[in-house]
Amino acid sequence: MTDIEKREEFDIEIDKTVGKPFIDDAKFSTRNVDVFYGDKQAIFDANIDIGKNQIIAMIGPSGCGKSTFLRCLNRMNDTIADCHISGDIRLDNEDVYQKHQDPVLLRARVGMVFQKPNPFPKSIYDNVAYGAKLHGLAGSKIELDELVENSLIRAGLFKEVKDSLHKPGTGLSGGQQQRLCIARTIAIDPEVILMDEPTSALDPIATAVIEELMIDLSAKYTIAIVTHSMQQAARVSQRTAYFHMGHLVEVNDTNTVFTNPEHQLTENYITGRFG
Amino acid sequence: MTGNTEKIKLKLAKRYAKEKRFRLYGISAIAVSIAFLLSLLINISVTGFPAFQQTYVNIDVDIDSKLLNLNSQYSEQDLFRANYSKVIKQSLKTMFPGVKGRKQKRALRQLVSKSAIYQLRDFVINNPSVLDTKQSLWFLARDDVDVFMKGGIDRSLPESDRRLKDFQLVWVDKLLAQDRLEKRFNIGFFTEGDSREPEQAGIKGAIVGSLLTMLVTMFMSFPIGVAAAIYLEEFAPKDNKWVDLIEININNLAAVPSIVFGLLGLAVFIGLFGVPRSVPLIGGLVLTLMTLPTIIITSRAALKAVPPSIREAALGLGASRVQTTFHHVVPAAMPGILTGTIIGMAQALGETAPLLMIGMVAFIANVPQGITDPSTVLPVQIYLWSDSPERAFTERTSAAIMVLLGFLIVMNFLAVIMRKKFEKKW
Numbered sequence: 001m002t003d004i005e006k007r008e009e010f011d012i013e014i015d016k017t018v019g020k021p022f023i024d025d026a027k028f029s030t031r032n033v034d035v036f037y038g039d040k041q042a043i044f045d046a047n048i049d050i051g052k053n054q055i056i057a058m059i060g061p062s063g064c065g066k067s068t069f070l071r072c073l074n075r076m077n078d079t080i081a082d083c084h085i086s087g088d089i090r091l092d093n094e095d096v097y098q099k100h101q102d103p104v105l106l107r108a109r110v111g112m113v114f115q116k117p118n119p120f121p122k123s124i125y126d127n128v129a130y131g132a133k134l135h136g137l138a139g140s141k142i143e144l145d146e147l148v149e150n151s152l153i154r155a156g157l158f159k160e161v162k163d164s165l166h167k168p169g170t171g172l173s174g175g176q177q178q179r180l181c182i183a184r185t186i187a188i189d190p191e192v193i194l195m196d197e198p199t200s201a202l203d204p205i206a207t208a209v210i211e212e213l214m215i216d217l218s219a220k221y222t223i224a225i226v227t228h229s230m231q232q233a234a235r236v237s238q239r240t241a242y243f244h245m246g247h248l249v250e251v252n253d254t255n256t257v258f259t260n261p262e263h264q265l266t267e268n269y270i271t272g273r274f275g
Numbered sequence: 276m277t278g279n280t281e282k283i284k285l286k287l288a289k290r291y292a293k294e295k296r297f298r299l300y301g302i303s304a305i306a307v308s309i310a311f312l313l314s315l316l317i318n319i320s321v322t323g324f325p326a327f328q329q330t331y332v333n334i335d336v337d338i339d340s341k342l343l344n345l346n347s348q349y350s351e352q353d354l355f356r357a358n359y360s361k362v363i364k365q366s367l368k369t370m371f372p373g374v375k376g377r378k379q380k381r382a383l384r385q386l387v388s389k390s391a392i393y394q395l396r397d398f399v400i401n402n403p404s405v406l407d408t409k410q411s412l413w414f415l416a417r418d419d420v421d422v423f424m425k426g427g428i429d430r431s432l433p434e435s436d437r438r439l440k441d442f443q444l445v446w447v448d449k450l451l452a453q454d455r456l457e458k459r460f461n462i463g464f465f466t467e468g469d470s471r472e473p474e475q476a477g478i479k480g481a482i483v484g485s486l487l488t489m490l491v492t493m494f495m496s497f498p499i500g501v502a503a504a505i506y507l508e509e510f511a512p513k514d515n516k517w518v519d520l521i522e523i524n525i526n527n528l529a530a531v532p533s534i535v536f537g538l539l540g541l542a543v544f545i546g547l548f549g550v551p552r553s554v555p556l557i558g559g560l561v562l563t564l565m566t567l568p569t570i571i572i573t574s575r576a577a578l579k580a581v582p583p584s585i586r587e588a589a590l591g592l593g594a595s596r597v598q599t600t601f602h603h604v605v606p607a608a609m610p611g612i613l614t615g616t617i618i619g620m621a622q623a624l625g626e627t628a629p630l631l632m633i634g635m636v637a638f639i640a641n642v643p644q645g646i647t648d649p650s651t652v653l654p655v656q657i658y659l660w661s662d663s664p665e666r667a668f669t670e671r672t673s674a675a676i677m678v679l680l681g682f683l684i685v686m687n688f689l690a691v692i693m694r695k696k697f698e699k700k701w
Contacts, residue, residue, distance in 0.1 A: 079590065081513040108593035118584035120603060130602075131592040181588070188592060 017047055018262045019252035021241075027052045027192060027222040028073060033087035035068055035077070042068045046087070046248045048241060050192075055214060055223045057233035057254065060243035061269065066226045069243065070194050073224065074110035075103045091192070108135055111190035115197040117177035119169035119184070124161050127169040127180055128152060131188035147187060155183035156213050175206025182213065186221070193217065195225040199232065211236050230270055234258050242266045319680075323673030329461035329474065330416040330424040332387055332450060336366045338399060340406050354403070359395045363387065371446055382443055386450075388415035388474045415463070416456065418473040418667035420447060424458060427666060438666065464674065468640045469656065473667035476660070478675050480642045484555055484635075484650030485624060485682075491559020491646055492566060492623050497616055499563070500570030504612075507571070508578040509600045529568035536564045537632025545633060552634035553649040561629045566619035573618070577611025578604060610697035617690040621683050627654040653679045 022029075026049035035043035043065045050056050058066040068077070075096060077083045089096050096106055108131075119127050128148045131137075138144035148165070152158035157179040161172070169180050178198060185193055195214070199207040214223060214236050227233050233240050233254065240257040242250045242265070250257065250266045261267040340349075342365055343357040367383050368374060374383050391414035398412070399405060419438045422428055434441050450456045467477025503525075511518045540561035544550045550557045581604050589599040605612075630636065636655055643650035651659070653675060660672040 074591070076587065076590065079586070104593050104595050107591060112587075112591035114584060114587060114591070116584055118582075118588040120585065120588060121607060130589075134592065134594055134598065184588075184592065 017248045017251055019250045019256070021048045021248070021251040023049045023051050025052050026050060027092065028224075029090050029093075030072075031088040031090075033069070033072065033085065033089060035065070035072060035083065035085050037080070038082040042246055043072075043248075044246045048248060048251055050222060050224055051239065052222055053218060053220070054239060055218045055225060055237040056239045056241060057237035058224065058226045058241045058243060059228075059230060059233050059269070060249075062228075063245075064243040065246040066241075066243040067196050069248075070196055070224060070226050073192070073194055074107050074112055076107075076112065078103055108188055109190050110192040110194060111185035111188065113178070113181050113185055113193065113195045113198045116201055117174055117181055119172070119177050119180050121168060121170050123166045124152075124169045124172070124180060125165040128183050128187050131184060135188055137188060151183040151187035152180075154186055154217070155179045156209060157183055173206070175202050175209060178202060178206070178210060179213065182210070182217075186217065190221065192222040192224065195223065197226050197228060200228060207232070230258070242269060244269070316680075319673045319676050322670055323675075323677045324670075325425045326464060326670040326674035327461050328425070328458045329463065330421040331413045331457050331459055332416040332420065333411060333413050333453075333455040333457070334363070334366055334387065334391075335370065336362060336395065336410050336412050337369065338362060338395075338405055338408060338410060339365070343399075343406075345406070351400070354400050355396065357396070357399075359392045359399070363391055363395065371449070379442060382440070383446070385417050386420060386443075386446060388417050389472055390415050390475050413457070415474045418665055419443075420456070421474055422666050423447060424456060425670075464671070468642045469638060469651065469659070470640055471638075473663075473665045473671060476668070476671060478653070478656065478671075478678060480639060481651050481653045481656035481675070482678070483642050484558075484639075485652040487555035487643060487646050487650065488558040488562060488652055489620060489624060491556055492562040493616075493620060495559060495563040496566045496570055496619065500567050500616070500619075501574050501612055503567075504571045504574035504578060505600060505605065508575045509604065510596070525568050525571050529572060532628075533565050533626055534628040534632060536561055537629030539564060540629065541632050551647060551649075553637050553639070553651075554647050555643060555650055555652075556646040557633050558630055558635050558650075558652060559646070561633055562623040562626060565626060565629060566623045569619040569622060570612075570616050573615025574608070574612045577608040577615065580611065581607045610694045613693045613697070614690045617686050617693070621686045621690075624652075624682060624686070625654055625679065627658055630655055653682070 028050035029048070031047050033043060033046040034041060046069055058070065060066050071077045072085055072089060073091075073096070077085065085097065091106070091110065095101065120130065122130070125148055128151050129138075129144055132144060132147050138147050149158060152161065157176060160176060161167075161180075169177065172180060178201075182193075182198075199210050202210065211232060214225065217223060225233075225237065237254045239251065240254045241248060242257065242261075242263070244265050250261060250263045252262070257266065258270055261270060339362065342362050343359065344361075345353055345357055349357075364380075364384055367386065368380075371383060374380055394414060395412070398410075416424070419428070423439055423444075428437055428439055430437075430444065439447065447456070463475065464477050465482075466479055467475060468480030470476040507518065507522065540557060544557055544560050545552055550560065585603050585607060586599055589603050590596075594602065630652060635651055636659065637649065637651065638659065639649050639651050641648070657672055657675045657679065660668045660675060
């Protein structure tokens with residue numbers, strides 16, 4: 001990128017999110033969300049709806065705030081001491097930041113898969129069973145066994161690990177570990193799954209497996225995925241949101257965003273002029 | 276390009292020489308420290324090993340009931356109070372006829388340890404049938420004889436410089452010729468409490484005292500220290516003045532000279548709360564104060580080393596903060612916490628100074644039965660013995676050091692094993 005282009009970029013106004021940020025059948029909807037880390041503002045006035053049983057991809061250059069935004073949805077930012085959030089985030093029309101909203105319950109409804117596979121240093125079985133045990137989802141040992149098996153099957157991991165359920169989850173390959181984390185998340189049957197760059201640490205083959213899995217899961221779950229790969233966004237998502245320096249620039253159907261972006265910044269990014 | 280290669284080659288030799296030099300410094304530093312360590316260990320072993328053997332002397336004892344002052348109708352009480360000292364004196368006189376003068380008579384009695392009287396008493400009480408018979412019995416030899424047997428007394432020295440005079444050497448030679456002197460494994464060293472007589476002094480009182488003290492320290496400092504570390508690391512509000520103040524103070528406490536903790540214990544535990552002095556309870560409390568900073572600091576480091584991704588994984592699944600902490604973070608940090616605790620305990624085990632302040636330096640001959648019995652601990656026992664004038668205490672001091680070092684090595688070895696066993700890969 002030349003200096004002239006760089007200057008041009010700062011000249012481009014980010015006034016209001018363009019495209020179609022709002023839809024009718026919204027699972028999550030955010031209005032006027034601002035996020036601050038101390039004095040530094042990380043998200044400026046984000047307004048977006050996330051549709052039920054859809055995959056929405058959030059793309060944008062590094063440091064644009066897409067992960068921060070994702071972590072607001074299940075209040076993972078609560079653990080960061082100087083992070084504060086204003087605005088309105090609603091799950092099924094219920095404010096997730098209202099006083100009597102229990103973050104534990106929220107996170108049981110809104111699961112999360114992280115960038116780096118992070119299985120617990122326990123057996124594969126215990127990894128999957130942990131959430132269910134925590135929330136008392138299985139009444140008996142047999143039910144729990146079934147739940148673990150089903151979750152692993154749905155995560156496409158069961159065939160590979162059925163003989164080693166009691167070996168440590170940390171001994172699996174990166175791709176398997178990430179699928180284990182997905183199995184762990186779907187074992188508690190959340191309504192929404194947030195994925196924060198779930199394949200950035202994986203090789204292309206493992207990535208393809210997980211992408212397929214995401215498409216399968218979207219039949220049942222609402223999925224929001226943060227990704228650095230535009231190809232991935234194009235392959236898996238129905239809608240795409242483009243973030244730029246804390247601003248939500250454009251939201252639209254994935255096809256439209258990639259073929260006919262409305263905003264100059266979006267076009268610059270997807271055509272590879274920067275980012 | 277070739278010019279550059281030449282330049283680099285020129286430099287390369289210098290770089291390698293530097294590396295080599297540095298490696299040499301390192302190796303020599305390690306060699307020096309190993310040499311020091313070895314000389315220390317060898318010195319202690321050479322001095323201390325003789326203490327694991329003890330000289331016994333065989334005497335034909337004529338257990339005469341008249342000498343014992345017993346009439347035909349004696350009770351248990353009479354047997355207990357009977358004059359065994361006289362019997363032993365008489366038996367020795369029979370073995371060495373012709374001993375004259377008070378000085379020589381006294382010296383003769385001092386061939387055997389004072390404990391012979393009690394040994395004979397217990398023997399007679401347990402087997403009353405031996406009354407009015409002749410028995411060949413083995414008694415502990417007096418410390419001077421013991422030292423002589425272990426080569427600690429040089430015959431060639433002038434008589435006035437020797438602990439055993441010429442006439443005593445004659446007796447010892449006679450006993451040796453009759454195979455009446457024998458070195459055996461010194462069981463008493465491990466089964467007896469402290470004593471003013473070196474040949475009777477054992478280390479059991481100090482070992483039991485140390486164990487009881489460690490027990491108190493362990494039960495106090497592990498839960499308090501780990502709980503404090505977990506709270507400060509996982510739950511305490513960040514950027515809070517009070518939390519910062521507490522942190523700074525804990526770090527400072529780790530550097531406070533240990534004797535200050537002794538003074539604190541004296542003032543607070545003994546002065547204010549009336550805990551009895553000289554007992555393992557007070558020792559354990561004072562050592563708890565001393566080990567707490569170590570345990571808190573190492574536990575916090577272990578908790579901090581748990582990758583945040585594990586916390587996020589648990590929180591993301593809907594675990595509460597307490598569940599996240601106790602299901603995942605604490606188990607993952609356990610090896611580090613245990614290592615820190617064991618190192619803290621090892622430190623406490625070797626600590627002397629604060630215990631001097633709270634009266635654990637007293638001479639205590641009994642083996643403590645509980646945490647409120649007066650007792651001493653290993654390092655203090657070493658200090659006490661090293662202060663004693665008798666020659667035979669020298670080897671016991673070194674032997675006690677060996678026992679203490681043995682305990683410390685075992686504890687550190689345990690720490691290594693625990694770390695290896697519970698170590699987790701991410």
